[in-house]
Amino acid sequence: MDILELRRLARDVIDDPRLTYRQRMHNLAVLAENALEPPPVSDACAQALEKRLICDMYEGNAPHRPRYVLPDYATLLRDGSRFLELEPARDLDEALTTLLIGYSQVPSITGYPVWLGDLDALLEPYVGELDDDELHRRLRLFWISLDRMFPDAFTHANLGPRDGRVVRMALRLERELHQVVPNLSLKVDPDLTPDDLVRDAVETVFECGQPHFVNHPMMVAGLGPSYGVASCYNSLRTGGGSHTLVRLNLAEVANLHSGDRDSFLDVLLPHYVELTAELMEARIRHLVEEARFFEHSWLVTDGLLHLDRYSAMFGVYGLAEAVSRVLEHEGGSGRYGHDPEANALAEQILARVSELVATRPLPYCEGNHGRALLHSQSGIDSDVGVTAGCRVPVGEEPGLVEHLRTITPHHELFPAGISDVLAFDETARRNPAAVVDVVRGAFRTGMRDFTFNLDSNDFIRITGYLVRKSDLAKLDAPTPEGARHGSTFLGAGSVRESHVDQRVPKRVVAHELDAGPAR
Numbered sequence: 393m394d395i396l397e398l399r400r401l402a403r404d405v406i407d408d409p410r411l412t413y414r415q416r417m418h419n420l421a422v423l424a425e426n427a428l429e430p431p432p433v434s435d436a437c438a439q440a441l442e443k444r445l446i447c448d449m450y451e452g453n454a455p456h457r458p459r460y461v462l463p464d465y466a467t468l469l470r471d472g473s474r475f476l477e478l479e480p481a482r483d484l485d486e487a488l489t490t491l492l493i494g495y496s497q498v499p500s501i502t503g504y505p506v507w508l509g510d511l512d513a514l515l516e517p518y519v520g521e522l523d524d525d526e527l528h529r530r531l532r533l534f535w536i537s538l539d540r541m542f543p544d545a546f547t548h549a550n551l552g553p554r555d556g557r558v559v560r561m562a563l564r565l566e567r568e569l570h571q572v573v574p575n576l577s578l579k580v581d582p583d584l585t586p587d588d589l590v591r592d593a594v595e596t597v598f599e600c601g602q603p604h605f606v607n608h609p610m611m612v613a614g615l616g617p618s619y620g621v622a623s624c625y626n627s628l629r630t631g632g633g634s635h636t637l638v639r640l641n642l643a644e645v646a647n648l649h650s651g652d653r654d655s656f657l658d659v660l661l662p663h664y665v666e667l668t669a670e671l672m673e674a675r676i677r678h679l680v681e682e683a684r685f686f687e688h689s690w691l692v693t694d695g696l697l698h699l700d701r702y703s704a705m706f707g708v709y710g711l712a713e714a715v716s717r718v719l720e721h722e723g724g725s726g727r728y729g730h731d732p733e734a735n736a737l738a739e740q741i742l743a744r745v746s747e748l749v750a751t752r753p754l755p756y757c758e759g760n761h762g763r764a765l766l767h768s769q770s771g772i773d774s775d776v777g778v779t780a781g782c783r784v785p786v787g788e789e790p791g792l793v794e795h796l797r798t799i800t801p802h803h804e805l806f807p808a809g810i811s812d813v814l815a816f817d818e819t820a821r822r823n824p825a826a827v828v829d830v831v832r833g834a835f836r837t838g839m840r841d842f843t844f845n846l847d848s849n850d851f852i853r854i855t856g857y858l859v860r861k862s863d864l865a866k867l868d869a870p871t872p873e874g875a876r877h878g879s880t881f882l883g884a885g886s887v888r889e890s891h892v893d894q895r896v897p898k899r900v901v902a903h904e905l906d907a908g909p910a911r
Contacts, residue, residue: 624856632701773885
């Protein structure tokens, strides 16, 4: 980027009437970073990045903070912070204040904290003898503060798997406030999470699109008991996180394919997996060895973050298109999500990628035994003509049971997160108990995450985050307004380019789901 281009782009940001002051500052900082040279890589890697076979998620040319930071907030509440001059929290007011102060000092790729912790587990010990009215008043102010102070839908909090006063109050507040922040996940365990809590969460989704549901035993098996679901659906170890997220466009790799299936699996895929890993390694080394984030962050010196709990996320997307193109070279025409042959090929491709990622060492990734964590990347606003992650293309989704049977086998391969968004019709609202059964059955058959959307509320789930339809309408008004949540601009792009508001709605008939054996 030459100086004239940089000046033009900076002027465009400064003069954009839709942007808030904070959004201008963030965008200007991104421009300044991208005026620098990126970490050096081979010519082959650089060309793959330029052609977008590999996508660095536009993290910036000079990695100086991890993409995802999941601090140990329990330690912050218990021990306080020397850097922030905070004593240990003694009651609910102090706990809420300590968390808000801490959040304001947590870096991320978005400029806002991407993880707020297991809020019910953090706050339940401080509830004490407070009656429901006082608990509601305090948590309501806290909930409003989160949305107003951190206006970005990638700001994510977790609840569950145990029942309690805080988790119930959080769901109540979601139904009352209809906020975008915090983005919520409910951890669900067959032994710890009662059905009426899952139902409470299901009925909250009917109102405001939140929360999405997490298979807690499956997450613990892959990441250990201390994990968090951050940003969208990104599952990582707490006290750690991910240095970077780089994704491989399987559809574009398949566009280069001209031989048989074996040549795709054994020649093309290994080549581009290695180039993706090369870019990841360059970015990790710059962050740790050049920017030296872990040597000067207060989160590390206060014991809330640990380098040895960090890994990196190897993302994939465009599976549906890759399957179609490989089958075409074989003279076939099966569609992923509809044909057994296509679904089998999808499993074969992902198993091969998983094998390759698992055998490629990466530096400073002790949080996953020196390897990247595989992630099904759920798309960005600039994606055109390529399907997010391992999803069935929008508008082509099969019925509920067939959809679940298509995507569920992939979930065990993606410890760092995989997502799909199921659009339900009004049969769900009329029968929440059936939705509870579907969630339970999906988890028994091996789904890692379960998310559904209902068209009758004000929310659209884009990938792992929500936008309000009313906010999108303001951007499209004859005299466009700005958006308080920066993520609204991204959501508008996804609606425009990927038509994520046109998912095929499904009837909810729980007894049709063959739960099968537990995984």
